Amino acid sequence: MRIVQAAMSALGAVDRSGAGGATRPEAGERRAAGRPLVIVVGNPNVGKTTLFNRLAGARGRVGNYPGITVERRPGTLRLGGAGEDVELLDLPGCYSLSARSAEEQIAINAVLGLAGNPAPTLALVVVDAGQLIRNLYLVLQLVELEVPLVIALNMIDEVEDEPPSAAAIARIFGVPVVPTSARQGVGLDALAACLREQVSRPPRGRVAIDYPPALERDLARVAAALPPALRASPGRDRGLALWALMSVDEHDELRDVDPDLRAACLAVRRDAGARDLDDEVIATRYAFLDRHASVLHARVDQHLRKRAASERIDRVLLHPVWGFAVFVLVMLVLFQALFSWANPAITQVERATGWLQEQMAAHLPEGLLSDLLREGVVGGVGNVVVFLPQILLLFFFISLLEDSGYMARIAFLMDRIMKALGLHGRAFVPMLSGFACAVPAILATRTMERQRDRLLTMMVIPLMTCSARLPVYTLIIAALFPPAVGWVPVQGLLMVAMYLFSIVVTLAAAAVLGRTVIRGEHAPPILELPPYRLPDPRSTLRMMLERAGVFLREAGTMILVCTVVLWALLSFPRPSMPPAGEPTEAARQHALAESYGGRLGRAIEPALAPLGFDWKIGVGIIGAFAAREVFVSTLGLVYGVGEQDDEAIPLRQRIHEERRPDGRPVYTPLVGLSLMVFFALACQCMSTLAVTRRETHGWRWPAFMFVYMAALAWAASFLVYQGGRLLGL
């Protein structure tokens, strides 16, 4: 491997002489107390995150942009020796800085330190050596904005027979260039050294692009309308004017654009007449880059070997028959893993929680505090940890799929189907995961680029039949329906019907919500199909740990709090002086009936009566908010048969025999059907709501999710029960 260490000593003069001279004042002020901030930017799929991880080591954390669910990962780079550490910030991948939505605006805000973002000392631009021209388009924009930057010419190992010339890039843009291979750990020391050197005297590149004279006049007009706070130097003002002209129009969704600036952009666009400004800007930039292509040795055939191998693989994986066969197989493995492989670990977590609770019951003095610790705190921690096996497994697979490049192929294969739902191909894996559990599935929506797509997918995932609904269905079906009538397997058919019902409702809900509440801008997907690469185990491990960590820290606390609240609801007020000795089932039944939860169940009975439910079912539904399967054990308590699982014969018997005051059975098959429909549709899961809150940064969307699903559930159960009664069932 030939490593071209572009010596940048000669560039010092260029940097220093850059127009504007001093760094932006706000940059100096805001970072004065802190460490230098280096933001890591680049196109998607250029190994940006791998490089970040290599530089930041294990110290990186996952954070979030205020208000918007896009990852911002801060980390620290120990420069060693010099005594100064550098803060690293990993930004989401982007092809360009021009923006249409508030989401795309993140890039420009982070790069320039606007909208409350700290101004970076330096930008580390990660560039794919095999896709040089397209990657340099982003570099060009940054240089035009006079952002101090260092280029990491990454994936140099993939073009080792004829690498592009780092020195030529450095010469054209006037910034340091370090060839690296983040995956192989090549060039990292040189990059760290370069960063160490440059943070103290940020290199500002220079590039001379000759836009058409008419466009230059337009730019001057827009630049004149820049608010004083944004002005820095003539060069940067021109860069900002370019950004504004490319981004602002009548329909953009940008935030906090100065009204004068907006008016100037719109006026210039109006006056442009037949000229197309976007064409002029972009074509001029690409003409500039292409003119230098031969100097840079940026030849597309460098990727040929990798590309040719990928095409051979694609011939199978995108084949109408074999492609789908492999796809179904991969999805089966993923699904099986979530459904079955996670089970032993889940059982262990539940067993450990139970064991701990038993030990506490045996060794702690009886009383309110020990109850709280046992049922609320330990139970709550158990409720959180129990999700970890599935989350770790799902992100293990997602990381492999993403890093190998197969995730893009899944999107390519499934796009036609997902398009019908108003979604695109990338929504498929999160939706499928929803059949196992909505919590990891909602976390998995991060693989989608657009906020609107993520939101829509999140809102419908809880409608999929997750595994927690199965114990409820099993109990009801086994207790109220005959195994078979004649040769028709009633119980099995009902189970299948519940799955089909949930799929139909999910698809319908996506179609309706996508056209109403979560409409969003029509943005046709442009999907890159990266060459196949071998996944890096370090990245996989890191992704699993990161996702699990975020879940534990941020959704976990909420689940814990909810568990304690639910426990309190079902245990207070405490029965006066329990009789000596072991509390009997009758005493526990009485205490539950008199608890706030029990009273709440009675209070909501009028609302549930039209669905065919009595107050005891209401208490079960309240209890099921902890997790749907808790419905079964709560019913066990309500009926005084002890905590039960869905296989328990006494509970089934009891349900079968339960009578209303007038002697009619509470549970008819029709009530059972109504109850199952209710469970299929209602958002009876605090963990889902907690994780939605974490992913959407606020209560608005979880509240919407809860309300729309509850309304849907009530209406559907009402139709089933009242319709069935009209039919004389």
Place this chain on the structure above:
Amino acid sequence: MTLAHARPGERLIVEKVGGERAFRRRLLELGFVPGTPVELVGVAPLGDPIELLMRGCSLSIRRGEALWVSVRRAAGAAEGCCDAPPPAPTLEAAVTPCGSCRRR
């Protein structure tokens, strides 16, 4: 003709990208500027989207959007690879070669 009408394996030159501003700006910024060679690599098994090879990079867009991209057939596409005459002296020399050797 438009990209949606091209046959798999065909070598083309971008003439104009139309459609909504957000879409066309994204395509242009990815390098779909007029004069750029592009190859229709294939079509997804369900008939949509389509896969394109441009500047050595595989991209996929839906047929509905491909209707907005007008293209012409590359001159000398039939002759084989690597010696297609570049339409302009600057960029294409570096970008054109071998596009057609890799047709499926």
